[in-house]
Amino acid sequence: MSDLQKKNAGEAAAQYVEAGMVVGLGTGSTAAWFVKALAARNLPDLRCVPTSERTADLARELGLTLSTLEDTPKIDLTVDGADEIGPGLALIKGGGAALLREKLVWEASARCICIADAAKVVPALGTFPLPIEVVAFGHKTTANRIADVLADHDIGSPARVREAERGLIRTDGGNLIYDAACKLIADPARLASDLKSLTGVVEHGLFLDLTDLAIIGTDDGFGTINP
Numbered sequence: 001m002s003d004l005q006k007k008n009a010g011e012a013a014a015q016y017v018e019a020g021m022v023v024g025l026g027t028g029s030t031a032a033w034f035v036k037a038l039a040a041r042n043l044p045d046l047r048c049v050p051t052s053e054r055t056a057d058l059a060r061e062l063g064l065t066l067s068t069l070e071d072t073p074k075i076d077l078t079v080d081g082a083d084e085i086g087p088g089l090a091l092i093k094g095g096g097a098a099l100l101r102e103k104l105v106w107e108a109s110a111r112c113i114c115i116a117d118a119a120k121v122v123p124a125l126g127t128f129p130l131p132i133e134v135v136a137f138g139h140k141t142t143a144n145r146i147a148d149v150l151a152d153h154d155i156g157s158p159a160r161v162r163e164a165e166r167g168l169i170r171t172d173g174g175n176l177i178y179d180a181a182c183k184l185i186a187d188p189a190r191l192a193s194d195l196k197s198l199t200g201v202v203e204h205g206l207f208l209d210l211t212d213l214a215i216i217g218t219d220d221g222f223g224t225i226n227p
């Protein structure tokens with residue numbers, strides 16, 4: 001994990017933004033570099049839709065004009081980080097527990113750019129535990145159903161609820177996160193569909209066919225990957 005690489009990726013992505021755009025702001029340490037670089041450009045008439053309260057606070061502090069999906073349902077460009085970038089720019093996201101709002105914003109965007117440090121690029125998805133957002137009511141029952149789906153995908157270990165010292169982690173929407181240590185996701189599309197079909201699962205961190213470009217920071221600049 002390199003902060004310089006994250007910074008270089010974030011700053012490169014800020015150059016893709018034009019005056020007057022509606023911009024989706026991702027969540028996480030890499031996305032924060034983008035938000036800072038975007039604010040520094042001081043472009044006129046931008047409206048920014050944040051994907052978390054954390055990002056909203058940062059953007060507000062930096063003087064960016066905030067909007068919501070309700071007021072600006074069509075987003076021109078979203079820039080966000082990822083936990084893993086696999087073949088075809090299939091992603092695992094949600095390490096920062098913002099996957100639901102992130103996916104809502106990504107799906108409303110004409111173009112999505114993923115920004116990351118080089119360590120995020122992997123030959124196959126699954127080393128990073130897959131985040132799954134679950135409603136709190138009956139979450140242990142939902143976790144059992146998730147375990148059945150994982151077993152059907154030859155993924156042995158059940159998902160674990162995400163918690164901190166002060167208790168279970170809640171998302172901005174008040175839900176819980178389960179992390180599934182998959183090791184290898186052989187069929188991301190089938191796993192995505194199987195998880196999404198479970199009552200109680202709100203969303204999962206597989207972002208498939210959503211990324212138009214990945215900008216990967218290097219120590220002295222950046223490279224790009226197309227799908």
Ligand SMILES: O=C(CO)[C@H](O)[C@H](O)COP(=O)(O)O
Pocket residue numbers: 026027028029030031080081082083092093094095096097098099102
């Ligand atoms: O999906 C995310 C938040 O839900 C983040 O984009 C992802 O966790 C990457 O974070 P970072 O840029 O801090 O490495």
